[in-house]
Amino acid sequence: MTERDDDRSIVKRAEEFLQAFKKGAEFTQELLKENERLRFQLLELKESLRGPEKSYPSDSQDPEKDHLRRKVRDLEQERVEILDRIRQVEKENLDFANRYVEIEAENNKLANLYIASYQLHSTLDFREVLQIIMEIIINLIGGEEFGILLLDEKAKKLQAVASEGIATGDFPIVPMGKGIIGQAAQTGENYFIEEIAGYSRELSRPMVCIPLKIKEQVIGVIVIYKLLVQKDHFAEVDYELFTLLAGHAATAIFSSKLYSESERKLSTMQGFIELLTK
Amino acid sequence: MSAKNFKLLIVEDSPTMRQLIVFALKRVREFTIVEASDGVDGLKKIAGNRFDLILTDINMPIMDGLKLVSLVRNDPANKDVPIIIITTEGAQEDRERAMALGANEYLTKPIQPTRVLEAVKRLLKV
Numbered sequence: 001m002t003e004r005d006d007d008r009s010i011v012k013r014a015e016e017f018l019q020a021f022k023k024g025a026e027f028t029q030e031l032l033k034e035n036e037r038l039r040f041q042l043l044e045l046k047e048s049l050r051g052p053e054k055s056y057p058s059d060s061q062d063p064e065k066d067h068l069r070r071k072v073r074d075l076e077q078e079r080v081e082i083l084d085r086i087r088q089v090e091k092e093n094l095d096f097a098n099r100y101v102e103i104e105a106e107n108n109k110l111a112n113l114y115i116a117s118y119q120l121h122s123t124l125d126f127r128e129v130l131q132i133i134m135e136i137i138i139n140l141i142g143g144e145e146f147g148i149l150l151l152d153e154k155a156k157k158l159q160a161v162a163s164e165g166i167a168t169g170d171f172p173i174v175p176m177g178k179g180i181i182g183q184a185a186q187t188g189e190n191y192f193i194e195e196i197a198g199y200s201r202e203l204s205r206p207m208v209c210i211p212l213k214i215k216e217q218v219i220g221v222i223v224i225y226k227l228l229v230q231k232d233h234f235a236e237v238d239y240e241l242f243t244l245l246a247g248h249a250a251t252a253i254f255s256s257k258l259y260s261e262s263e264r265k266l267s268t269m270q271g272f273i274e275l276l277t278k
Numbered sequence: 279m280s281a282k283n284f285k286l287l288i289v290e291d292s293p294t295m296r297q298l299i300v301f302a303l304k305r306v307r308e309f310t311i312v313e314a315s316d317g318v319d320g321l322k323k324i325a326g327n328r329f330d331l332i333l334t335d336i337n338m339p340i341m342d343g344l345k346l347v348s349l350v351r352n353d354p355a356n357k358d359v360p361i362i363i364i365t366t367e368g369a370q371e372d373r374e375r376a377m378a379l380g381a382n383e384y385l386t387k388p389i390q391p392t393r394v395l396e397a398v399k400r401l402l403k404v
Binding site: 104105108111112115116118119132135136138139140141142144228229230231 | 292294295298302366368387388389391392
């Protein structure tokens with residue numbers, strides 16, 4: 001064997017030794033970890049055995065049976081507590097569900113009111129405002145036969161300017177304070193009949209009469225004589241819509257009339273100016 | 279709720295009513311809403327688009343809702359599109375007539391947004 005062969009053999013053995021040493025080190029580390037894990041488990045077991053003994057005194061010869069009985073008692077109590085908690089959560093869920101339905105209804109009501117007021121103030125054209133009021137009465141309230149009467153300030157009389165289901169010309173001209181319509185216009189109070197079912201149409205006796213008010217000044221009234229066949233009673237939202245109509249519809253009518261008048265005056269003035277400057 | 283987007287057409291001559299329906303349906307993000315002011319306008323929009331559901335009124339100028347329903351049902355491309363009628367006509371015979379023409383749902387005014395939304399969701403299976 002040559003010197004070179006000897007060297008190779010030494011290197012090879014050294015490498016083998018290093019490999020063996022590394023494996024040994026890894027094995028030792030694993031053993032240490034395992035040892036740590038087992039110590040932890042042992043501690044846990046000791047704790048679990050010691051725990052119940054502290055709170056529950058032994059009542060038989062067999063500690064294992066005692067332990068199991070206590071465990072069963074604890075579990076039963078836990079079960080009762082869980083069932084109570086479930087009942088409580090179910091009650092809370094029901095409350096939340098009811099609240100959700102209420103909020104949903106409120107949300108729908110607000111949406112209706114918002115759209116009605118938005119539409120009413122979306123134009124300054126008098127005819128268009130009347131049309132929007134009629135759309136609201138049909139689509140949101142469910143009116144089938146109704147009219148819009150406006151007050152002639154000089155004559156102190158109410159006269160129909162728009163209607164649905166009844167010809168506008170058929171409406172009576174109502175003096176302020178006379179009959180149900182005149183009274184509602186004078187007092188500014190909404191009027192509703194007691195029972196919709198027994199009502200029969202009479203133009204001087206509407207089923208609903210809503211004064212159109214700007215602050216306390218009445219500028220007209222909305223009178224309803226018939227509701228859609230599928231609408232047999234007034235809903236809560238209807239009263240809110242009537243209140244909204246009383247204010248917003250009146251403002252919209254008033255603004256549009258004022259605007260039309262000012263437009264007319266403006267065009268007259270422009271006509272004069274053109275005439276003078278020519 | 280499915281992530282699929284749905285395209286809905288509302289055919290209604292009353293702007294107030296249209297706005298109310300749009301308001302009710304816009305709660306569902308997946309809905310894209312197109313508006314038409316009468317039956318003819320609705321047909322024009324149907325011709326250029328593919329809708330998943332149509333809501334229509336009956337009483338409208340130029341072309342009423344029932345005519346629109348029958349035209350949609352006779353169109354092979356749209357014969358299966360669900361149609362909801364929202365109308366003031368509450369009589370049973372009106373309902374039967376509309377359903378016989380091919381409407382899938384018949385809702386009466388005054389409008390209840392919850393009922394509209396429920397019907398739309400049911401028909402679109404969302």
